[in-house]
Amino acid sequence: MSKIVRVGVTFPPDLLEDFDAITEKMGYESRSKAIQDAVRLYVSERKWLQNENANQTGVILMVYDHDTRGLESDLTNSQHHHQDLISSTMHIHLGAHDCLEVIAVKGKSSEIRHLSDELTTRRGVKILKSMIVTV
Numbered sequence: 001m002s003k004i005v006r007v008g009v010t011f012p013p014d015l016l017e018d019f020d021a022i023t024e025k026m027g028y029e030s031r032s033k034a035i036q037d038a039v040r041l042y043v044s045e046r047k048w049l050q051n052e053n054a055n056q057t058g059v060i061l062m063v064y065d066h067d068t069r070g071l072e073s074d075l076t077n078s079q080h081h082h083q084d085l086i087s088s089t090m091h092i093h094l095g096a097h098d099c100l101e102v103i104a105v106k107g108k109s110s111e112i113r114h115l116s117d118e119l120t121t122r123r124g125v126k127i128l129k130s131m132i133v134t135v
Contacts, residue, residue, distance in 0.1 A: 009035070052110040058132035060103040060116055067097050068124025075119065079103065082115045098126070105132075 011019070023034035066072055079086055085107040092100040105112050112132060120128035 052108065052113075054109045054134050055107070056109045056112055056132045056134055057106040058104075058112075058130060060105060060112075060119065061127075061129045061131070062101045062103070062119055062125060063094070063127040064099055064101070064122075064125045065097050066099045066124075071122060071124040074122055075101070078115065078118050078122075082111070082118075085111055085115055 019034070020031065023031065026034075028034040062075075064071060064075070079089065085105045087104040087106055089104070090102040092102075094100050103115075105115065109132075112130075116128065116130050119125060
C-alpha cells in the first residue's frame with residue numbers, strides 16, 4: 001500500500017451536510033473513503049482530456065445561479081469565443097434562481113477542455129459535467 005497523505009479541505013456547511021447524508025445512506029463508514037472515491041471519480045471523468053489532438057464530440061451540462069452578477073454575460077461571451085466547437089445549446093429554467101444549460105460540442109479535446117475549464121471555474125456555476133466521446 002502506498003503512503004497516505006493527509007490534507008485539509010474546507011466545505012460550505014450545506015454541501016458537507018448533503019455529502020454526509022448521501023454517503024451515510026450509501027453505507028460509507030468514513031468520510032475520508034467517500035471523499036477519496038469522489039476525487040477518483042472526478043479524475044477518471046476528466047481523463048478523456050489527455051489525448052489533446054483527438055476529435056471528440058459530446059455534451060457539457062451546466063447548472064448555474066442566474067442571479068450571480070455578470071455570470072450570464074460571461075457564459076455567453078465564453079460560448080461565442082468557442083463558437084467553432086459548439087453545435088447547439090439548450091437553456092432550461094429550473095426554478096427561481098437556477099438554470100440548466102446543455103452545450104453540444106465537437107472538436108479537439110484540448111479545445112473542449114479549455115471551454116469546459118473556462119465555464120466550470122466561473123463563480124455561480126454550481127455543477128458542470130461533461131460526457132465526451134472520441135469520434
